Amino acid sequence: MTQIMTLTGRSLALSVLALSLAACQSMRGPEPTVQANIPDAYTALPQTATASIAAQGYQDFFADERLKQVIALALGNNRDLRTAALNVEKVQQQYQITRNNQLPTVGASAGFTRQATMSSDYTPYSAYNVGLGVTAFELDLWGRVSSLKDAALDNYFATQSARDATQVALVGQVAEAWTAISFAEQNLKLAEQTLKAQQESYNLNKRRFDVGIDSEVPVRQAQISVETARNDVANYKTQIQQAKNALNLLAGQTIPDNLLPESRVVKITNNSVLNAGLPSELLNNRPDIKSAEYQLRAAGANIGAAKASLFPTISLTGSAGYASTDLSDLFKSGAFIWSVAPSLDLPIFDYGTRRANVKISEIDQQIALSSYEQTIQTAFREVNDVLATRANIDDRIAAQRRLVEATNTTYRLSEARFRAGIDGYLTVLDAQRNSYTAEQGLLALQQANINSQIELYKTLGGGVTAQTPADADSNNTTSTPAQ
Template sequence: MQNIWSITGRSIAVSSLAFALAACQSMRGPEPVVKSDIPTDYATQHSSGVSIAEQGYKDFFSNPQLVKVIDLALQNNRDMRTAILNIQKAQAQYNITENNRLPTLGTSAEFDRSRSKSVLTGQPVTGNVYSAGLAVTSYELDFWGRLKSLKDAALDSYLAMQSTRDATQISLISQVAEAWLQYSYANANLKLAEDTLKTQMQAYNLNKKRFDVGIDSEVPLRQAQISVETARADVGTYRTQAAQAQNALNLLVGQSVPTELLPNSTIRSVTNEKTFATGLSSDLLNNRPDIQQSAYSLSAAGANIGAAKAQLFPTISLTSSAGLASSELSDLFKSGSFIWSVAPSLNLPIFDWGTRKANVKISKVNQELALASYEKTIQTAFKEVSDALATRANIGERLDAQRSLVSATNRTYQLSNARYRAGVDGYLNVLTAQKDAYTAQQALLSLELSNLNNQIELYKTLGGGVKAYSTDQTYHQPSSAEVQSNNK
């Protein structure tokens, strides 16, 4: 019995040593270097104070109705639910790869009855064997770090899913805010069209009276009628747009938005911010979850290279068991019935027609693809911020010019209408002036909406929206590549 336990102890010691050595091995290669043509700053002049992305969305957006609508969307939107479910799936997959590095322990109880011929007498012999015990089934000794690499890849994929969820939240917040504003400005355009229709109806009635008493010909009357019908068509168009904007908002929120949360007047501002600072260019890399997602995917690709390389080497597995066995059930737990076995195995395909080497090549190509995607994501992020800044740089001047244009066209319409009533000019001048004033007011509403959407777009492209409040803390877990680099 002493010899048995001595052999078993040495086996356990050897296995533990192998396990410890395996934990230190990794065959992933050096991480690729990001090319130097990645932008280091924005192409447009900007304010480099603390980035507005550091603000939580509940602090950035100043309208309480809008904040409540955003909260409803984060709770009910189906894309957010999908992103959360994908995180749960990735977490379960990571748990599986983590468990694969540990021995699987099972219990068994067996009864074997067999009939054979006795070697000594040549007569048939019937025998029974009762057994019960514990077993470690096919535990792979991870000498080359294959299982560790697979675990690292699964962890990076899980972290990438978390970043995807954050990116989905940022996109959803901006879409909800823009749809909420679209509803407000569709109604503003509807009110403008209704007011214009009312004015045109008054002009039509006046021209009809002048025609009925013989002051004017039928031409001014029909010109006024054209304006009335055009205004009626616009009213129908903007009613449709308002309904569609509400439908789009309901879809984003995942339910019908309560009436009290819909804007009941034209929204002139969505934030109290006056200076839209971008922060340092390096802040963008930290604040944009889509960039983080690409970085995690790149790290996962590196880990898969390590797993593919490890398959070029032998796979060493260990199967062991210990328990009790007896030919009689009553003797199963008596002294002397203890049995054990340790069965290491080595598996190395000799001819696989280059399959394993091809897998290594595929994993390296996948890493190159992930690197290109990472670089493209960074370039796209800088481009989006620069585009938003370009709009921001000129939107104020455009608004001032458009407001002056509205004032001038309104005054021209008033003067033309007065001259027509005084009999100095014909009605065509009134129609032209009224059309110019109406078009200028529509353009002003469109530009005001663009200004608000630009503020939202800049907040989104800088990575704002992950936090609810500015005081909230965010933590980005390092990828397996960063962990390996820090441990060197």
Template structure:
């Protein structure tokens, strides 16, 4: 009889495990369809392959900038934190994946007791292997938890990629900003020298009685204004370097800082945007939102599975004896196996409310996914709109600088000849100085826009163009493919 029950018990256990592995099903419903209303084409963009397909080491032309970018990718603390978040999400996914397998451990116990039904104290020794509360995943709850953890991990990895793209753009723009802070400082220094020459000339004319004191004081105002600008731009140079050091994560060597005004950041002549559909695959922030939407769908399956009975299996096999010396002798082998059943009857609607919450979370994730797509296209179109007109603005500003410099030169000659008053020279100086500052501002904006186009289109994730970046399929996509 004992042999018959032993064979039957093993059959029941094997059948239960097989049934759990084959009959489990997901409560997951169909995935919602995003209505992003993306544009059919970009405004004023050059045709061809998206510039985002270029690696940053080939997009950027200056080798010093490329070395600074490499330093930032190795040392930036935000990027390091994002990488650690990936490790954390990966371990969380590993835990949920392990939960699909039974947990087996070694058990051992010694019990010494004295009861009213026994004569004297007795001992009991047990040692063996045990399976504790292994859930038979009939309704796919554990598998859905694993899918949610997988999507969370993939979303975290995509968030890290988005951080890298943002970092590439920020470092490049900070490097350019340092260059133009120095350029503005040089312009202010040059203007200060010119203003001092004018001040000395007017003071001499006043000392000999040619002019009144008014031109002297007017020239002094210009000198002090220029001195204030010099001090301001010295501060901007220091702040630009501080920002660059912060983004890089360490002190940037002086050999990698631009000593002259940067006039070119990329070797690409035409910044083509590619097809609008390319943006969906090139922007990791969009992929992260898509993974979060898939994770929300897995949560719905978890909540729905909670409506059904859950079965957990507990078992053990080993040896037991009242004497330690007899523990491993013939006849001391013992085993046990048994399921525990949890049937939800009445919880005042809590489980159904959890389903509603999960469905609402999915709607929120869908809205955020659509917003991520729309925001990405808005950023790309804004950058391309600036690109469309920035060259005309720079050219017009350069002509303005030429005109104001000529005006200043003529006004100064007429003043020295005694034809015009110093007020005309002063006005021409201010106009010329403002035009020079405006040109530097537009040239910097032009370079920043080239970086912005590259960044908003999804460039900066690859170091070289021949690298392949493949986004892993979400749990929703894997379920659809099955």
């Protein structure tokens, strides 16, 4: 028994030594150099040390309480976000599996055999056994299993960041869809006012034609304007319903009427100044950049696993238990048995398959690097595009307001001259069309101004790094796996 314990102790010592070596060995190469040409400042905004609006949670950024409630509904019920959260849970379990592969698998076994052999003159006899065993435990001398574990962990973080990116996009989409309902209703009111004015003009021209003052041409011109306005009314009614349908889909349920905008949205945020912060902050605030970074790291870990496959694989199988031909003697001291069976696996001729796998993993890393750099460049382009819009939107709105005033004045003067018999109705028709188009353009610019504020918050990665406590509790459906 003493000899058995000594051998068992040596086996355990060998296993501990192997695990210690595994912790020190890694075939993972150095991380590649990222060349994304990150700018020192945004093109349409001077560099400032002021905190970025991305540091605010959506409840602090947005002003309307109804919109905040709609966003909360979407975060709890949106199917895309729910799928993203489930993907995080799935990858978390996959990481747990790869982590468990670093540990020996211990199993219990029991068996009964009834057999006859030549040595027993073919007299049947029974054999009983029971014990514990370790099955094909790989001694991770070259870090293959640990590299796979690192890759799985990086994939987990990448998936978690992808879920955060889905949340950022969802918040922005909900805010824009909610705003779209408001401006569609404003366009509907404008179209209805235009239809009413055109109907009055048509009635006036019809009376003038009936008494023989004018020809039928002004009547038909007025009728064209009436039908055009009536078509716009129907079109904007459709747009309102479609905008509501889009919002319901984003929220994952039907939004109550009391949470919809009651009038034109003139203020979307509590911030008087929209600060983008430093360009370097974008790398930390954008979850899609973080996801691409983790994917790059996972590709590096896969290189380590592929290189480790070039070396021998050493596995250890062992068992200890009791065996006896008599069930009553099974657990007596003389029935104790044990076995240790290390094995070595080293393919000699694989026609370059393993080296090809190393090359593939290195190419995958280069692909991940290119994707990471592209993600960074795309992020800066999106922010700069929004800032370019923000830089000129106030001037455009001011100019459009003056255009509206000018076209409205022209319309009133043209109508007065027509009623006085100085000009024909075609002048009134042109002036009315210009006025209507200018009013529509003003609403479009006002909506673009609101959407640019939402887009800036979204493209900066707003709301992920600083969630409100209630949001953090509701969104933390998964936990970081133990390393």
